[in-house]
Amino acid sequence: MNPIKFTSQYKAPYKAQYISQYFILLLLLSSSIWTSSFSLNKTISDKSGTENNPILHKGQISAKQDTQAVHLTQLLLKQISNNQYLASQKYFSDTVKQALTPKRLQETWETLESQVGKLTKSEKAKLYHLDSNSIYVVIPCKFEHLWLNFSLTFNTKLLVTGMHFDPPQSKSNYQNPPYGDESHVTEIPLVIGNKPYLLKGILTLPKAGEHFPVIILVHGSGPHDMDETIGNNKPFKDLALGLAELGIATFRYDKRTHAYGTKLATIKDRITIDNEVTEDACAAIQSISNIKDIDSNHIYLLGHSLGGMIAPRIAERSTQLAGIIVMAGNSRPLQEVVKDQFDYLLGPNSKSADAKTLRLGLSDGYWASLDAYNQTQTAQKLNCKQLYLQGEADYQVTMKDFNGWKTALSSKPTVSFQSFPKLTHLMTAITREGLSLPSDYEKDGHVDLIVIQTIKNWIK
Numbered sequence: 001m002n003p004i005k006f007t008s009q010y011k012a013p014y015k016a017q018y019i020s021q022y023f024i025l026l027l028l029l030s031s032s033i034w035t036s037s038f039s040l041n042k043t044i045s046d047k048s049g050t051e052n053n054p055i056l057h058k059g060q061i062s063a064k065q066d067t068q069a070v071h072l073t074q075l076l077l078k079q080i081s082n083n084q085y086l087a088s089q090k091y092f093s094d095t096v097k098q099a100l101t102p103k104r105l106q107e108t109w110e111t112l113e114s115q116v117g118k119l120t121k122s123e124k125a126k127l128y129h130l131d132s133n134s135i136y137v138v139i140p141c142k143f144e145h146l147w148l149n150f151s152l153t154f155n156t157k158l159l160v161t162g163m164h165f166d167p168p169q170s171k172s173n174y175q176n177p178p179y180g181d182e183s184h185v186t187e188i189p190l191v192i193g194n195k196p197y198l199l200k201g202i203l204t205l206p207k208a209g210e211h212f213p214v215i216i217l218v219h220g221s222g223p224h225d226m227d228e229t230i231g232n233n234k235p236f237k238d239l240a241l242g243l244a245e246l247g248i249a250t251f252r253y254d255k256r257t258h259a260y261g262t263k264l265a266t267i268k269d270r271i272t273i274d275n276e277v278t279e280d281a282c283a284a285i286q287s288i289s290n291i292k293d294i295d296s297n298h299i300y301l302l303g304h305s306l307g308g309m310i311a312p313r314i315a316e317r318s319t320q321l322a323g324i325i326v327m328a329g330n331s332r333p334l335q336e337v338v339k340d341q342f343d344y345l346l347g348p349n350s351k352s353a354d355a356k357t358l359r360l361g362l363s364d365g366y367w368a369s370l371d372a373y374n375q376t377q378t379a380q381k382l383n384c385k386q387l388y389l390q391g392e393a394d395y396q397v398t399m400k401d402f403n404g405w406k407t408a409l410s411s412k413p414t415v416s417f418q419s420f421p422k423l424t425h426l427m428t429a430i431t432r433e434g435l436s437l438p439s440d441y442e443k444d445g446h447v448d449l450i451v452i453q454t455i456k457n458w459i460k
Contacts, residue, residue: 060132060156069154070125073137076160077150080109081119093159099265100163112165117144134161140168162262173232177446180241184208192253192287193280197260201226201253201284204240205293212249213298213459215239215325216284218277218314220305223257228304232444235304235426242452248459251288256280272369273310281307281314289320298322300459303329305397305425312379312386323385325455328397328425331376331404335359337397344395344435376408385414387458389451391423395435418454427451 072091079088085102092100100108121142128136135154140147146167153162176182188203205212217236219228227234240250257264257276264271281301289296300323303311308329315324330337359367379386386409390402402419409415422429424436428445 061129061135065154065156065158066127066135068158069135069137069152070127072154072158072160073125073139073150073152074122076152077119077122077139077141080105083109085109091158091160093155093161095262095266096160096163099262099268104268108165112148113143116146116148119143122150173444174229174234174237175444176241177238177449179446179449179452180238180245182241185241185244190251190253190287193256193283196263197256197280199253199256199259199280201251202240203249203251203288203291204244205249206244206247209247210293211295212247212293213300213322214249214251214288214294215243215300215302215455215459216281216288217250217252218281218301218303218307218311219255220307220328222255223261224255225258226252226254228252230426231441233426233428233441233446235428235447238447239302239452239455242447242449243455246452246456248456249294251284253280253284269363269365271363271366273313273366273373274369276366277307277310278314278317281310282318285314285318285320296320298459300325302327302455305329308397309334309375310373312375312382313373315382315384316378321384323387323459324382325387325389325458326405327389327427327451328391328394329375329388329401329405330397331401331408334370337401340398340400341396345438376404379405379409379415380412383414385458386412386416387455388415388417389427389454390417390419391425391427391436392419392421393423393430393434393436394425395437396425398435416458420448420450423448423451 076088076091079085083106085105088105089097089102119141123140123142126138128138133156135158136151137154138149138151141150148165149168151162151164151166152160155161184207186205186207188205190201190203191198192201193199203214217228217239219236227237236250236252240252243250255276281303285299285301288294289299299320301311301314301321302325303309303314304327306329308326309331311324311326311329315321388402388405388409390397390399392399399419402417406417410417420427422431422433424430424440424445426441426445427447428440429448430436430440
């Protein structure tokens with residue numbers, strides 16, 4: 001598959017290296033759940049280590065195993081980049097073998113190359129001991145258009161238990177939004193769902209008052225944590241703090257693909273929009289409805305991006321919802337939306353935007369579940385009230401989608417629409433004209449207060 005090309009006839013809207021921070025996460029890592037759910041930065045932060053001072057645990061790991069782990073990581077990178085996919089299998093644990101068959105590994109690598117170009121060089125490996133039974137090795141890799149980290153986790157038998165290709169991550173500089181004060185809220189940890197996929201979440205309540213309306217927050221594409229962290233942005237935490245100031249409770253939770261990425265990778269062909277999104281959202285609704293501080297007659301659901309697309313389906317299956325909020329949700333088929341993203345970022349008719357790449361590495365079963373679902377028709381059948389929010393500077397889900405919702409639903413008196421100039425896909429503000437860029441997600445930002453006020457006015 002050809003690497004990304006920029007032609008003289010078309011000027012891309014930004015430098016190629018900026019593809020890394022969100023575009024790759026969306027189009028490669030977000031929905032292809034073959035990677036481990038392990039997060040290096042989170043683990044280092046939790047244990048007070050740093051990248052320059054790796055965490056070391058005395059235990060079963062020897063210096064010889066360290067050396068072998070580094071050697072194997074270098075070897076596997078070489079094999080994969082030279083298309084030797086079958087040779088890599090003998091170094092994988094049984095779980096990873098099931099998830100990363102030679103065919104699956106080939107598809108992932110070719111998708112990666114189609115977006116970021118060929119591997120041009122790699123740097124010195126960094127090794128971390130995460131506990132007494134795990135070795136984590138990271139090799140910074142330069143592709144034609146950006147840097148990515150190639151990371152492997154090994155057990156004490158020196159078998160690979162997790163694999164990542166992801167953008168280098170800097171320490172988060174997130175700070176609470178100016179409109180949200182954590183001293184004004186009560187946060188209650190909750191667990192939702194059913195075994196074997198129990199999920200951690202946080203119910204955020206205003207400190208003053210009782211019997212609050214509540215909004216359940218449902219993530220977009222990708223293995224998101226409960227804050228929907230993207231770079232230095234945490235839009236769900238922003239919403240939780242901002243809405244609490246206005247007397248509205250929220251519940252946010254880790255997405256199943258975040259908490260159980262490795263386990264789900266073994267059943268990739270059986271993943272659908274329902275066991276990725278719908279089931280857990282319905283479980284959250286059921287759990288929250290039984291909490292005494294919540295007004296069970298005023299339970300709402302806010303779906304962002306993919307979560308917005310699926311929101312009508314969730315409402316169709318849960319009669320307890322008083323309404324849904326679709327925030328930057330696509331009304332068009334996903335492949336059409338992704339094709340527009342390629343055209344915007346890489347130029348019209350990009351060779352990278354072929355039919356295979358547009359499938360994002362997702363299984364036929366996943367696409368079948370998407371094809372069987374029509375979000376606008378489902379929304380037309382709902383009796384609950386609906387609010388559609390759209391950033392006019394959003395390049396991922398655009399005004400085409402917002403207008404698609406309006407065309408389908410404007411005749412329903414219980415449906416409201418609001419778009420916001422100069423707001424991005426994350427509902428953060430930019431100052432320039434035109435659509436946003438992936439590099440905007442690298443900047444510190446917060447969900448704009450006007451969005452939170454709009455939600456409050458709609459509920460109350």
